[in-house]
Amino acid sequence: MHDLKSLRQEFPVLDDGFLEFCASHGIFSLEDFLLHDLYALVGFAECQASSAELKQVLGITQVLSIIDSQHQPWLNxxxxxxxxxxxxxxxxxxxxxxxxxxxxxxxxxxxxxxxxxxxxxxxxxxxxxxxxxxxxxxxxxxxxxxxxxxxxxxxxxxxxxxxxxxxxxxxxxxxxxxxxxxxxxxxxxxxxxxxxxxxxxxxxxxxxxxxxxxxxxxxxxxxxxxxxxxxxxxxxxxxxxxxxxxxxxxxxxxxxxxxxxxxxxxxxxxxxxxxxxx
The missing domain is CATH 3.40.50.300 (P-loop containing nucleotide triphosphate hydrolases)
Known part of the structure; x- marks a missing residue:
């Protein structure tokens, strides 16, 4: 299981605030992330103050990028x-x-x-x-x-x-x-x-x-x-x-x-x- 905390050092955007935001929705790993409705998650982020909203959306984008990088390569x-x-x-x-x-x-x-x-x-x-x-x-x-x-x-x-x-x-x-x-x-x-x-x-x-x-x-x-x-x-x-x-x-x-x-x-x-x- 890919723990989000273990990615914090390599990806600074995943700071304590973002981890707390994820934890409040029961998200502690990349696998947990995949089980959630991303539109709903972004919607929750947008309900916060503008600066916090930007950080959460950037964090969500970063996690999606990490998940995408772990996909198997395309095969012909x-x-x-x-x-x-x-x-x-x-x-x-x-x-x-x-x-x-x-x-x-x-x-x-x-x-x-x-x-x-x-x-x-x-x-x-x-x-x-x-x-x-x-x-x-x-x-x-x-x-x-x-x-x-x-x-x-x-x-x-x-x-x-x-x-x-x-x-x-x-x-x-x-x-x-x-x-x-x-x-x-x-x-x-x-x-x-x-x-x-x-x-x-x-x-x-x-x-x-x-x-x-x-x-x-x-x-x-x-x-x-x-x-x-x-x-x-x-x-x-x-x-x-x-x-x-x-x-x-x-x-x-x-x-x-x-x-x-x-x-x-x-x-x-x-x-x-x-x-x-x-």
């Missing part, structure tokens, strides 16, 4: 095609899913798994986690928001993949795969945001150009976190915008596949919320 069609061809597709081990997705989960992509309750979404997540950790010898991160993760079910999937191996080889591979699937319980949206920032920090600290061991991030499920707040006001939509931004950033910048699970009702509510916002 050839660059985009080459980038797509260089991305790996991770087979899930589930024939129907792989066929539907033309091979499986594409690295650098954000995949939404939507279905009604008890339709098998978590089973897909667990099976894919076991298969990808085994086949690609990589780390899979599983963020569990509703106690859906089952080490016994993961073990069953892994045993099925290793049934043709000799006993010693099977035991060694079983331990390796099970140790490669990391589960982290997450209780609310705030904690989810903190965990995603921690993951980003860990990936960013790796040597540039080094291929990360983590190739799949699963969130099962976002629905349980947004259900209590979605629909009451804009808070639920804003929170999901922020979480969605972080997940897509992890996928694109660190070239990992990101899978989130949503139930049908939550997905429909999010769609309606997005349309209203537009």
């Amino acid at each position: 069609g050839i660059d985009l095609l080459e980038d797509q061809q260089n991305k790996h597709v991770l087979s899930t081990g589930l024939e129907g899913i792989d066929s539907l997705l033309e091979g499986g989960f594409c690295e650098g992509k954000f995949i939404e798994l939507v279905g009604s309750s008890s339709s098998g979404k978590t089973q897909v997540c667990l099976a894919a986690a076991a298969y990808i950790a085994h086949k690609y010898m990589c780390t899979v991160m599983f963020l569990d928001t509703c106690s859906s993760f089952s080490s016994k079910r993961i073990a069953c999937h892994v045993n099925g993949l290793l049934e043709l191996l000799q006993k010693e080889d099977k035991e060694r591979c079983f331990k390796r795969v099970m140790n490669s699937i990391l589960c982290r319980p997450v209780l609310d949206l705030l904690e989810l945001s903190k965990v995603l920032h921690q993951i980003e920090s860990t990936l960013a600290s790796q040597v540039k150009g080094q291929h990360t061991k983590m190739r799949l991030l699963i969130v099962d499920s976002v629905s349980s976190l947004i259900a209590p707040i979605l629909g009451r006001n804009s808070t639920g939509h804003s929170a999901m915008v922020s979480i969605g931004y972080l997940l897509k950033k992890l996928a694109i910048e660190y070239n990992i596949a990101v899978l989130i699970e949503l139930n049908t009702r939550a997905a429909a509510a999010l769609l309606i919320s997005a349309r209203v916002k537009l």
Whole structure:
């Protein structure tokens, strides 16, 4: 997260007065800034004294300039095609899913798994986690928001993949795969945001150009976190915008596949919320 205070030394226009103005609107980072209506923010600034108004508007302009400078560069069609061809597709081990997705989960992509309750979404997540950790010898991160993760079910999937191996080889591979699937319980949206920032920090600290061991991030499920707040006001939509931004950033910048699970009702509510916002 890009804290506005950390930018004050490099950009003097972001002085204490501007930071106080932002804090009064719940803005403490560049990410918070993106969630606000800029026209409304400028309107609030214009209600102040003329000198203060000028400073706040200059500050807003400066922050927008900083955000713009962090955008990915423009790419032409050839660059985009080459980038797509260089991305790996991770087979899930589930024939129907792989066929539907033309091979499986594409690295650098954000995949939404939507279905009604008890339709098998978590089973897909667990099976894919076991298969990808085994086949690609990589780390899979599983963020569990509703106690859906089952080490016994993961073990069953892994045993099925290793049934043709000799006993010693099977035991060694079983331990390796099970140790490669990391589960982290997450209780609310705030904690989810903190965990995603921690993951980003860990990936960013790796040597540039080094291929990360983590190739799949699963969130099962976002629905349980947004259900209590979605629909009451804009808070639920804003929170999901922020979480969605972080997940897509992890996928694109660190070239990992990101899978989130949503139930049908939550997905429909999010769609309606997005349309209203537009």
